[in-house]
Amino acid sequence: MTELGVMEIVAITARTLAVCGTALFVALVLGLPLGIFLGRRRFGGSRAMVALVNSGMGAPPVVVGLGVALLLWRSGPLGALGLMYSPKAMVLAQIVIALPLVVGITLAAAGALDEDWELQVQTLGIPRRWRWWLLVREIRLGLLAAVIAALGGILSEVGAVMMVGGNLEGETRVLTTSILMYTQMGEFEAAMGLAAVLVGLTLLLAGLLTALQQGGRT
Amino acid sequence: MSAEVVLAARALRVERRARDASFTLEVEELSLRAGEVLAVLGPNGAGKSTLLRALAGLDAPAAGSVVCRAEGAVTMVFQRPAAFAGSALHNVGAALLGRGLSGKELRERSRQALDRFGVAHLAERRAVTLSGGEMRRLALARAFVLAPSVLLLDEPFDALDAAGQADLSLDLRRVIEETDVAVAVVTHDLRRAMLLADRVAVLLEGCLAQQGPCAEVLEGPRDPAVARVVGMTNLLRGRVLPPRGADLAWVEVNGVQQLPCRTSLPVGTEIWVGIRPEHLKIDVGRGELDPVGKAVVEHVVSDGVAASVNLEWGGVQLQTHLLAGRGLARTLTRGDAISLSVSPDHVHVMPAEAS
Numbered sequence: 001m002t003e004l005g006v007m008e009i010v011a012i013t014a015r016t017l018a019v020c021g022t023a024l025f026v027a028l029v030l031g032l033p034l035g036i037f038l039g040r041r042r043f044g045g046s047r048a049m050v051a052l053v054n055s056g057m058g059a060p061p062v063v064v065g066l067g068v069a070l071l072l073w074r075s076g077p078l079g080a081l082g083l084m085y086s087p088k089a090m091v092l093a094q095i096v097i098a099l100p101l102v103v104g105i106t107l108a109a110a111g112a113l114d115e116d117w118e119l120q121v122q123t124l125g126i127p128r129r130w131r132w133w134l135l136v137r138e139i140r141l142g143l144l145a146a147v148i149a150a151l152g153g154i155l156s157e158v159g160a161v162m163m164v165g166g167n168l169e170g171e172t173r174v175l176t177t178s179i180l181m182y183t184q185m186g187e188f189e190a191a192m193g194l195a196a197v198l199v200g201l202t203l204l205l206a207g208l209l210t211a212l213q214q215g216g217r218t
Numbered sequence: 219m220s221a222e223v224v225l226a227a228r229a230l231r232v233e234r235r236a237r238d239a240s241f242t243l244e245v246e247e248l249s250l251r252a253g254e255v256l257a258v259l260g261p262n263g264a265g266k267s268t269l270l271r272a273l274a275g276l277d278a279p280a281a282g283s284v285v286c287r288a289e290g291a292v293t294m295v296f297q298r299p300a301a302f303a304g305s306a307l308h309n310v311g312a313a314l315l316g317r318g319l320s321g322k323e324l325r326e327r328s329r330q331a332l333d334r335f336g337v338a339h340l341a342e343r344r345a346v347t348l349s350g351g352e353m354r355r356l357a358l359a360r361a362f363v364l365a366p367s368v369l370l371l372d373e374p375f376d377a378l379d380a381a382g383q384a385d386l387s388l389d390l391r392r393v394i395e396e397t398d399v400a401v402a403v404v405t406h407d408l409r410r411a412m413l414l415a416d417r418v419a420v421l422l423e424g425c426l427a428q429q430g431p432c433a434e435v436l437e438g439p440r441d442p443a444v445a446r447v448v449g450m451t452n453l454l455r456g457r458v459l460p461p462r463g464a465d466l467a468w469v470e471v472n473g474v475q476q477l478p479c480r481t482s483l484p485v486g487t488e489i490w491v492g493i494r495p496e497h498l499k500i501d502v503g504r505g506e507l508d509p510v511g512k513a514v515v516e517h518v519v520s521d522g523v524a525a526s527v528n529l530e531w532g533g534v535q536l537q538t539h540l541l542a543g544r545g546l547a548r549t550l551t552r553g554d555a556i557s558l559s560v561s562p563d564h565v566h567v568m569p570a571e572a573s
Contacts, residue, residue: 120300127316138303
């Protein structure tokens with residue numbers, strides 16, 4: 001491992017966590033309320049929105065990357081912001097990938113709660129914000145599944161972040177893009193080291209979330 | 219009844235539209251009073267649950283209003299109460315959320331409420347693992363922890379075995395008396411309703427057909443449809459005959475038999491005659507009252523508590539109830555000849571055009 005020191009592995013891992021963590025946070029803040037809302041309310045256009053979310057869950061990340069790239073390209077609609085090949089561009093692409101996963105799984109969990117539950121809460125006269133608390137408590141297994149799916153989706157994703165991040169050393173190089181790069185360079189030792197870190201990270205986070213989920217199982 | 223009216227429906231009309239059918243409920247006037255239990259009876263599809271939902275404020279009326287003068291909560295216990303995630307204690311505590319209670323207070327009150335319905339020992343059990351009967355008691359504890367002014371019960375005895383029904387109705391009766399809550403209970407089980415109820419309202423096809431104190435409605439239904447709902451199962455067509463004595467009227471039933479009764483309807487009026495099964499007395503010798511005739515036993519069915527005896531009285535089919543396992547109920551068999559008697563006070567006459 002001549003070119004890849006421990007410090008660099010740490011830096012790449014930290015950057016990966018920062019980018020994915022930010023994207024996941026934004027996707028959850030936007031996606032959980034939207035998912036609950038879509039799962040619990042019917043209105044004109046709600047079916048179309050659910051269909052859109054469901055197809056978004058299966059959108060190829062490479063295509064998402066292309067879309068975000070077109071948006072951020074110097075001549076694109078948001079080109080003036082100068083975000084192309086920056087960590088912010090990667091965060092944006094990952095939000096687009098994670099959001100449908102969060103919304104889709106949340107709405108499925110919220111929608112599975114029957115109408116009786118809502119009536120029961122209503123007839124007990126529980127104040128609105130406590131109703132939300134009870135609802136989240138009720139569907140928390142599903143919500144954690146949404147977190148696990150979204151995190152898994154963006155942590156292992158390479159196409160979109162490569163396209164909009166560019167794998168710039170010290171700026172936008174993350175675990176997946178560097179594994180891809182070292183493999184293409186034939187430096188399998190470095191690639192395998194980074195791959196071990198990525199797999200370890202994925203297992204650790206998924207394991208923690210699963211422990212949290214199953215610990216609160218009712 | 220001078221008790222304070224806490225919830226009242228006035229000129230209420232509720233419309234429910236399903237995909238293939240619509241249903242309208244109309245109630246001119248219905249009041250719930252503090253400390254009083256109103257049983258809402260009626261066949262399936264009569265609008266009992268719709269009425270309850272409207273009183274609970276779950277469905278907005280198309281016309282009229284539900285006026286609530288209660289200071290405490292108006293709450294409802296559903297036929298199949300929903301269990302929240304977590305323990306039984308948490309389920310009861312959930313009802314108290316947002317009321318500024320400390321965690322300790324919340325747990326204490328929840329435990330007391332569970333204790334009141336005899337399920338304090340289940341406090342730590344996860345609610346989804348409770349049996350139907352336990353869940354029903356949990357739901358009642360969850361409703362009563364709010365110290366409600368009005369409690370609406372939808373089929374509270376549904377899916378409980380006979381012993382469970384009896385236990386629950388006794389506990390409910392005790393708690394209702396302790397708390398002075400106004401209760402409306404929807405049920406199709408007349409006997410369970412009578413264990414709790416002070417007053418009865420009968421719903422038929424979306425209309426409030428009759429309401430009043432239990433005895434008044436059970437003994438004096440307005441028409442045969444109400445009579446069927448309140449268990450007056452002997453219903454016979456007839457007409458008023460000329461009087462034979464000073465204070466007794468006579469009616470002819472099914473064109474073949476005659477009965478003494480009390481009615482002021484004019485001679486010749488077409489009528490329905492209703493007799494509650496428990497008011498028909500049968501005896502192998504002479505009865506306590508003057509017998510109205512001789513009848514033949516067609517068959518006897520017993521569920522171990524009550525025996526139901528079907529009789530043929532010279533072309534008229536009748537039914538009477540006896541306590542099972544004693545006296546006549548032990549010995550009567552098909553084909554036995556018996557004497558039949560009924561007090562004129564228990565022969566209920568309803569004008570035929572009202573139905």
